Amino acid sequence: MVEVLAYLGCLIAIVVVCYKVRLASSDRRTRGLRHIAGFAVCIAGALGLDAWMTVKIDGPMPAIAGLVSDELKLGALGFLVLFADSVRSAAVHGRWYRLVTAVTMAAAAALFFVAGAHESATDVVTFTPDGVGWFVAYNVVLIGYELWGLLTFATLIARFARLVEPGLLRTGLRLIIVGALIGVPWAGWQFDDIWIAVVRHQNTTSEDEVSAVLAALCVLVSASGATLTAWGPYLSGPAHWLGAQWRYVQLRPLWSAMHAAMPAIALSTVARQQGGVEFALYRHVIEIRDAQLALxxxxxxxxxxxxxxxxxxxxxxxxxxTIEAATIAAAVLAHDAGIAYPAGDLSPHRVDPSLAAETRWLAQVSRAFAHSRAVASVRTRMAAELSGATATSS
Incomplete structure (x- = not known):
């Protein structure tokens, strides 16, 4: 199952490469996206090599295969950082990031060979006791660079995403950031390699189950974010419908209480059966506001x-x-009791004149109306006040 996840990650990454290279060749403005393609190539190669080493049954792989897999992962992170630098208005650190990546890859290779690692069985790399320190240093270099690269990438992209207008591009960037952050525990999971190296003088070259799953998730989420502008519009309709359905459900407690007290606020049956959930949501907003006026x-x-x-x-x-919900709750009780007071004012919260803003606000009021202890306290106090007024009038 783990190998299937790894190969699935490779397939997704290769598809992303083809799509992004096609874009990059047709528009120079997408040149920075080639770094994402480079990331996908490297991470696909690393995952494929890890999966191959895991399932290979024809004998042990050369020890250098593990080094190649790790070097591909370093290269993938290097491409991520370069991509993050390229989307900024002034990409001034690209050469510095390339130098850091190159030095790290060279240092890792040197430490690996000095450790005297060799393959003794499938997936197992052993080395002499004298090489333990070098192999620990090798792992420290890998983990340190991976953590630095992932966090640097996430930070740079987050700064850029804040400048982008809300929409598919910003969402895609945020998905890419999430993919990178999933890579942080993936990198940190290698600390167990240091313990194994010190205790057993050996290390496994393949990914364990947790690491393979994190790697597949990293590729999947990153690829989804990188291609969101292509496939996202096909989901906008269903997502919009689900959002409207959810907001409709959120308004239901407040609307139900008002409708029970004042059935006349509801539109005609014919109107209620037209327009789908969007119209139903719009109708609820109008009816709630009408009820507030009546109260x-x-x-x-x-x-x-x-x-x-x-x-x-x-x-x-x-x-x-909460205050608006409490005021409505008290007014509904007084209405049900048939008790009027000098004309008051619910003082509804001012929001932008749009359906989205109205529904967001009324959803907050509805949640408070149904679940807030403060609203329940005001409702209890109002009920006691009405009970006293009724007893006095009797």
Missing amino acids: RGHIHPSVAVWAAEAADGTHPSRRAA
Whole structure:
């Protein structure tokens, strides 16, 4: 199963290479994306070689095969860092990154050969006790460079992504960053190689299960981000529908309470059956706002103070929504009891005049209405107030 994952990662990477090279050859502006193609080639080669060493049954592979796999991984990270540098407005560190990569690869090769590593069985590299220190240094160089490269890449791309307008390109960049960050535990997993080298004077040349899975995920997520602008539009429709469906569900608790108190806010049955989830969402927003207007005559004069007191300690990002939800809850109870007060004002939170902004805000209010302890406290206090008023009138 692990080998299948590794070969799957190779296949995905090769597909990405073909796609990106085609783009790069047709548009000079995509020249920086060739570094992603280089990354895919190197990581595909490393994964393929690791999988081959794992399943090979014709005898041991030469020890140098493990070195080649590690060198390919270093090269892949070098391409990642170069890509991150190329997308900036001034790619001034490219030569420095190339030099660091070249020196690291040369140092790793030298340390590997000085350690006197040789293959004694399939997947197993052994070396003399005198070579343990050199092999530990070899692993330290690999891990140190990999961690530096991945974190440098993620940092540079994150800075660039913040400057990009929301959309598929920014999402793709963020997926690439996630892929790189998945590589951090992949690199860190090699610390077990140091322990094995010190204790057993040997090391395995193939990936273990955890490392192979992390490698496949790294390639899969990175490839998805690199090609998102190509296949992303095909998912925009379903994603938009799912988003509207989710927002519709979020508004349901608030709408249901208002509709139960004032059924007249609902549009006609014919209108409710048209337009799909987008229209249903739009309808819910209108009906909730209509209900708020209808509740203005049922707002207790002290409810604003009660709501502010109950919301004390609520996170600032949720405080305003909690107060509005508490005010609505109290007004609904007064409406159901048939008790009116001098015309009040729900003071709805001001948002941008768009369906997206309205639904985001009302979703917060709806969550507070259904789950907030502050809202429940105001509801209890209002119920007690109404009970006292009813007893007094009797």
